[in-house]
Amino acid sequence: MDEIRLMAHLVAGYPDVSGCLAAAIGLVEGGASYLEVQIPFSDPSADGPAIQNACAQALAEGYSVAQALDFIAELHIRYPNIALFVMTYASIVVTPGVESFVRTLARRGVSGIIVPDLPFDADEGLDAACRREGTITAIPVAAPSMRAERLAHMAALGRPYLYAALRTGITGKSTTIDEETLRFLGACSAGGSRVLGGFGIRSHAQALAVRSLVHAVVVGSAFVEVISHANELYHNSPRARDEAIRTNLAHGVQELVSGPP
Amino acid sequence: MSDKGYFGPYGGRYVPEVLRRAVEEIEAAFEEAQQDSSFQKELMRLQKEFIGRPTPLLYAENSSRFLKGADIYIKMEGLAHTGAHKINNAMGQALLAKRMGKTRVIAETGAGQHGLATAAACAKLGLDCTIYMGAVDVDRQQPNVATMELFGAHVVPVHTGSRTLKDAINEAFRDWAASFVDTFYIIGSALGPSPYPDMVRTFQSVIGFEVRAQLAERQLTPDALVACVGGGSNAIGFFAPYLDTEIPRLIGVEAGGRGPAPGDHAARMTGDGARTGIVHGYKSRFLLTEDGQVAPTHSISAGLDYPGIGPQLAALGRSGRIEFRRAGDQEALEALQFFARHEGVVFALESAHAGAAAIALARSLPRGKVVVVNMSGRGDKDLFITAPYFRPTEWAAFLRRELEALQNKEALRRQAPAGPEVHYG
Ligand SMILES: Cc1ncc(COP(=O)(O)O)c(C=O)c1O
Secondary structure (H helix, E strand, O other): OOOOOEEEEEEOOOOOHHHHHHHHHHHHHHOOOEEEEEOOOOOOOOOOHHHHHHHHHHHHOOOOHHHHHHHHHHHHHHOOOOEEEEEOOHHHHHOOOHHHHHHHHHHOOOOEEEOOOOOOOOOOOHHHHHHHHOOOEEOOEEOOOOOHHHHHHHHHOOOOEEEEEOOOOOOOOOOOOOHHHHHHHHHHOOOOOEEEEEOOOOOHHHHHHHHOOOOEEEEOHHHHHHHHHHHHHOOOOHHHHHHHHHHHHHHHHHHHHHOOO | OOEOOEEOOEEOOOOOHHHHHHHHHHHHHHHHHHHOHHHHHHHHHHHHHHHOOOOOEEEOHHHHHHHOOOEEEEEOHHHOHHHEOHHHHHHHHHHHHHHOOOOEEEEEEOOOHHHHHHHHHHHHHOOEEEEEEEHHHHHHOHHHHHHHHHOOOEEEEEOOOOOOHHHHHHHHHHHHHHHOOOEEEEOOOOOOOOOHHHHHHHHHOHHHHHHHHHHHHOOOOOOEEEEEOOOOHHHHHHHHHHOOOOOOEEEEEEEEEOOOOOOOOOOOOOOOOOEEEEEOOEEEEEOEOOOOOEOOOOOOOHHHOOOEOOHHHHHHHHHOOEEEEEEEHHHHHHHHHHHHHHHOOOEOHHHHHHHHHHHHHHHHOOOOOEEEEEOOEEHHHHHHHHHHHHOHHHHHHHHHHHHHHHHHHHHHHHHOOOOOOOOOO
């Protein structure tokens, strides 16, 4: 079997409240094993243009963190067996207080939190807060440009999950899988963490190339583009749009997971 | 100097791992360059020949007499090449980039002053230069865009977010995450991840050390220093020699904008609009919404509307060493007119905020006290903001005539074939 274990990324509130729910449904129906829900931040400097625009559009519609938390709670009720991770930026986490934010996520059924601009050795108490909750874990983000000692240090934390950014850069552009990348992924899993490998993967073929080196493959920008496309095509019919988002994503996920029909 | 990148509770290096190595390399190179006399000598040569240092310290005799209070001195930083203090930092970092073997420089800019300074420094040092600028700022700062392009810089309009300075910073980080092998990011103020706040202060401290020497030449010691605070680079450089002493008073002036309502100002250290947060790689005081989103700001001066403040200034404000004030749009315009009339000097709108606070302070102090205000920039760049304000009718008529003349020339050019183009080298 050439099935891929997929972590599908989506932006809460994009294109709007009903549209992002349709997206989540499509991603799960297509066969995603994990959902990574991004809570939009005004200044997402580690994201590429597709995700950045999605965040900006959600915020322009007045989408709030409270709404994102409701969305997450609803997903957990619908799909109690799909692991839910939250990705966002430090400002969204530290403004309400790390402790309180982590508790809120844990209560809504979130099992992991990814904050790229909170380094694992200066995380403002994120890991400690997660440990206190017990049901949620802080997921560090590794990049190939890291010094070997630092990456070894991060891997040795032995966190349940470790997020590996496969490209030296930002999400959006495509990935070629070379020797160096393979070595990097090996180093990421050295401490026993399940590696979530992401950034730039768009095809079943690409995913196959790293499948044996990662626990799950993360796909983000490609799905956001599917949503944007549906949103443009059906901008005056929300129901048709949501239906297109759901079915197109379900197909997209299916193809990524099992290969072209 | 920071303690491992922190100034009290603020500062730090909150960057994604992908950027960490790039920042660490800059830290190491900066520390080496500080110890290297040939680097320092080259920087001093460029400061003298290219930037035009030392900039004068002007005794504002007429203003002081008129106000019947303390003696006001103006540090004429706006006479530096490209019109503002920004060049001190841009040249320092560009020289460091060159030393590190980088061939390409990127920078963000709001009003365009840092972009202009960076573009000039890169032209001088032979570095490829890309400037990120919010699309809104590109539209309202065309004269600076034109000059940056004349220096050979690629000016890239940023269409995301609020399409202003903070979005240009995000875009520069994005570029850097993919390009740091050959690219150096020159941040334009005393903020961002460590070591930028230390590095920018160091390159800007030439302002403060010159002032101290210029006052000493006249057998004077200052009672108060006044500077405007956007990100805080001119203020921290100006204050640098005095941070560990008790006098003089150090006064930072923020943009009071149209008033105290959220979105109408950019005051982070006065009033209760700001929160402690982490944005753009450092912890400090920011204007944020309850959710932690970066909040909108306003100032008549494009250089003072950044929603955060350099971490060292935030810490010194908290400890009480620096006093913070705010001056509004109207007060800045009045101060600009005041010094133009009395001293024949036009402040940049940013610096005019410091001017306004200096006027108020001088009035409240007895004669013989010495107040130094940093004129961080000169006002030429603000003509398109000040002229419509001071002379709306005449300015509108002028722009209409200019546009007509341009359109006529275009029409003629389209009829007649172009002459031979000139190429040099
Ligand atoms: C003339 C002038 N003064 C002050 C500033 C504010 O920056 P900082 O607070 O870093 O000095 C700017 C920024 O563009 C400027 O152009």
